[in-house]
Amino acid sequence: MLIGENILLALSGLLANKMRALLTMLGIIIGIASVIAIMSVGNSISTSVTSSMEALGVNNITLGVSQKSTEDTVTSDGRVFAGISRGSEMSDDDYITDEMLEAMKEEFAGSVDSVLLSESAGSGTAEDGSLTANVAVTGVNEAYLEYEDLALLAGRTLTERDQENAKNVVLVSDKLADSLFGGDYDAAIGSEVKIYISNRYYTYAIVGVYEYDDSSFSTESDDNVTTTVYLPLEAARQQNHSSTGYSQLTIVTAAGVDSASLCDELETWFNNRYYHSNDSFEVTASSMESMVSSMTDMLSTVSIAISVIAGISLLVGGIGVMNIMLVSITERTREIGTRKALGAANSSIRLQFITESIVICLTGGFIGIILGLLLAAAATNLLGYAASPSVGGIVFSVAFSILIGVFFGYYPANKAAKMNPIEALRYE
Amino acid sequence: MEKQVTDKTSENAGSSKGKNIIQLKGIIKRFYIGQPNELEILHGIDLNVKEGEFVSIVGASGSGKTTLMNIIGVLDRPTEGEYMLDGVDVSKAKDKELSGIRNQKIGFVFQTYNLISRTTALRNVELPMMYAGVGKKERQERAKYYLEMVGMQDRMTHKPDELSGGQKQRVSIARAMTNNPSIILADEPTGALDSRTGRKIMDIFHQLNQKEGKTIVLITHSNELAEETQRIITLKDGEIIGERKGSAVC
Ligand SMILES: Nc1ncnc2c1ncn2[C@@H]1O[C@H](COP(=O)(O)OP(=O)(O)OP(=O)(O)O)[C@@H](O)[C@H]1O
Ligand SMILES: [Mg+2]
Numbered sequence: 001m002l003i004g005e006n007i008l009l010a011l012s013g014l015l016a017n018k019m020r021a022l023l024t025m026l027g028i029i030i031g032i033a034s035v036i037a038i039m040s041v042g043n044s045i046s047t048s049v050t051s052s053m054e055a056l057g058v059n060n061i062t063l064g065v066s067q068k069s070t071e072d073t074v075t076s077d078g079r080v081f082a083g084i085s086r087g088s089e090m091s092d093d094d095y096i097t098d099e100m101l102e103a104m105k106e107e108f109a110g111s112v113d114s115v116l117l118s119e120s121a122g123s124g125t126a127e128d129g130s131l132t133a134n135v136a137v138t139g140v141n142e143a144y145l146e147y148e149d150l151a152l153l154a155g156r157t158l159t160e161r162d163q164e165n166a167k168n169v170v171l172v173s174d175k176l177a178d179s180l181f182g183g184d185y186d187a188a189i190g191s192e193v194k195i196y197i198s199n200r201y202y203t204y205a206i207v208g209v210y211e212y213d214d215s216s217f218s219t220e221s222d223d224n225v226t227t228t229v230y231l232p233l234e235a236a237r238q239q240n241h242s243s244t245g246y247s248q249l250t251i252v253t254a255a256g257v258d259s260a261s262l263c264d265e266l267e268t269w270f271n272n273r274y275y276h277s278n279d280s281f282e283v284t285a286s287s288m289e290s291m292v293s294s295m296t297d298m299l300s301t302v303s304i305a306i307s308v309i310a311g312i313s314l315l316v317g318g319i320g321v322m323n324i325m326l327v328s329i330t331e332r333t334r335e336i337g338t339r340k341a342l343g344a345a346n347s348s349i350r351l352q353f354i355t356e357s358i359v360i361c362l363t364g365g366f367i368g369i370i371l372g373l374l375l376a377a378a379a380t381n382l383l384g385y386a387a388s389p390s391v392g393g394i395v396f397s398v399a400f401s402i403l404i405g406v407f408f409g410y411y412p413a414n415k416a417a418k419m420n421p422i423e424a425l426r427y428e
Numbered sequence: 429m430e431k432q433v434t435d436k437t438s439e440n441a442g443s444s445k446g447k448n449i450i451q452l453k454g455i456i457k458r459f460y461i462g463q464p465n466e467l468e469i470l471h472g473i474d475l476n477v478k479e480g481e482f483v484s485i486v487g488a489s490g491s492g493k494t495t496l497m498n499i500i501g502v503l504d505r506p507t508e509g510e511y512m513l514d515g516v517d518v519s520k521a522k523d524k525e526l527s528g529i530r531n532q533k534i535g536f537v538f539q540t541y542n543l544i545s546r547t548t549a550l551r552n553v554e555l556p557m558m559y560a561g562v563g564k565k566e567r568q569e570r571a572k573y574y575l576e577m578v579g580m581q582d583r584m585t586h587k588p589d590e591l592s593g594g595q596k597q598r599v600s601i602a603r604a605m606t607n608n609p610s611i612i613l614a615d616e617p618t619g620a621l622d623s624r625t626g627r628k629i630m631d632i633f634h635q636l637n638q639k640e641g642k643t644i645v646l647i648t649h650s651n652e653l654a655e656e657t658q659r660i661i662t663l664k665d666g667e668i669i670g671e672r673k674g675s676a677v678c
Contacts, residue, residue, distance in 0.1 A: 334542060341536045343532070344559045422498050
């Protein structure tokens with residue numbers, strides 16, 4: 001019976017003193033808004049990252065050569081040399097070679113679908129007189145191009161012969177063709193393109209134009225976006241004077257293969273067979289699957305960190321509510337005295353002020369939830385993910401607001417309840 | 429509602445021959461007990477008030493009138509002495525019982541009205557019924573009935589700061605009446621009003637006493653108003669120094 005009346009009373013009190021109410025609720029608003037924003041942004045990132053990574057192929061395995069960390073060495077006088085990497089350069093013997101890859105394909109014939117090889121030949125600008133375009137030149141093998149599944153707008157893709165003969169022929173993006181050839185793709189085919197990379201000009205013959213995929217987000221404006229120029233792998237390796245092998249490559253697994261266990265098998269196989277006697281380097285394999293899980297791990301770490309900040313803000317907010325409740329009780333001492341004279345029991349007074357404190361916190365909580373959702377919508381929009389509000393977060397926020405209201409309202413409410421009625425009535 | 433009121437009227441109207449509803453014996457009130465500045469304000473008050481009686485208390489400022497009134501209204505406890513209210517010994521009652529007694533048996537009217545400023549006249553009058561657990565519908569009906577009785581039916585939705593002093597006092601009288609208490613305690617109810625408005629308020633008290641049979645204890649500084657009551661009690665320095673009959677018919 002009294003609760004409904006008390007809620008109305010508290011709301012009218014809040015409306016009568018809007019500015020003060022808002023300032024009081026600020027801590028709660030900020031705290032709840034950040035909880036909601038974090039949980040919702042985290043929610044949308046992990047759902048869309050997971051799904052887009054799955055689309056990219058969670059089952060791909062990245063194979064790389066990395067430095068071994070050595071065992072700790074303890075000298076006779078007890079000093080410890082921590083087993084850190086020695087920082088040595090990779091020598092020709094340390095790379096993964098074509099022979100190793102051939103052997104691997106045989107060994108894992110059932111599980112390995114194809115091996116994607118690429119080698120960066122540097123980034124720079126393609127120039128034609130005053131016309132320029134930003135490019136990254138990458139040498140790729142046939143499997144890589146097949147896997148990329150580029151949409152050709154004109155010309156042809158790189159062929160087996162291009163690869164074998166290490167021809168200086170390239171695939172360029174429609175962006176580059178727009179910039180350098182005024183959008184005339186047929187004119188581009190067969191033309192030469194001059195690319196300036198670290199103080200040198202390289203000339204390639206264009207054999208094909210592919211459609212640049214806009215969806216991969218970029219912070220650069222549309223005009224100077226960097227697009228990839230695809231070169232036969234061998235040509236890139238010759239340009240780099242590196243014919244020894246690969247430090248990193250991607251393996252596409254066959255359908256139905258558990259990439260996580262294949263990772264382990266590949267590591268063991270490579271390291272036992274080729275890197276056993278190598279002091280400094282070893283082969284490591286990781287799958288998208290493990291990257292997705294480490295990404296979600298990282299996200300939850302960030303969430304926990306920001307939640308701590310939100311918690312502190314809620315604590316400060318709660319203390320603010322307690323403070324304003326104490327002020328309000330002092331201001332309304334005569335009212336409390338009057339209520340007691342009219343027959344209010346101590347418990348009724350206590351209930352009135354706890355309700356008021358809960359109403360303040362819940363109002364702050366609701367504003368915080370709305371603000372947090374708006375913030376999350378803006379952030380996810382900016383990052384290019386689909387907004388996905390966290391229902392758990394909203395439920396948690398409402399419950400937590402009530403809890404703060406009770407916790408920080410109890411002391412002031414109890415103080416009001418215990419006031420001596422005549423002293424309260426005499427209060428000026 | 430109205431029926432109940434008329435019943436009481438026929439029972440008590442104008443009678444002072446009933447039992448003692450207020451019985452004070454040897455009431456002593458001290459403040460700052462156990463401290464060097466301990467202060468005795470009431471030095472042993474003996475006072476009986478009969479059911480349906482209209483009594484006034486007069487005396488100089490600081491003589492202890494309000495202190496005595498607070499004890500009568502069980503807002504405060506005597507340091508020593510016995511207090512029987514309507515046959516119940518309240519000197520030993522618990523806080524919760526006292527708030528029930530204030531709610532049911534006593535209606536307070538203050539010099540400064542003490543209305544709750546954020547809410548309407550109607551809601552102010554409903555307040556004692558809220559604490560009594562009366563349902564919303566009945567609460568409103570009763571509040572309207574008493575506001576009408578004091579002539580405030582046109583101002584029910586106004587907030588206290590939209591009302592004049594006399595109007596506020598009428599609302600506070602309606603508030604004192606809503607739980608149909610047997611005793612009305614009024615501490616200088618006309619103290620802040622001009623004599624004409626004070627006259628109207630006094631008329632309401634007479635009406636409550638005669639028609640509704642309420643026991644009324646009135647504190648006043650006006651000898652004129654005190655004369656209108658049935659019995660005048662004079663307080664000086666915390667002691668009753670005189671008692672005489674007023675002009676009102678018993
Ligand atoms: N809570 C209290 N603590 C200390 N002293 C008090 C308290 N209440 C009243 N007194 C003292 O008791 C004395 C009587 O006060 P009281 O309010 O009863 O006087 P009063 O007769 O009502 O005066 P007035 O006509 O001015 O209202 C005063 O000296 C006052 O200072
Ligand atoms: Mg007084």
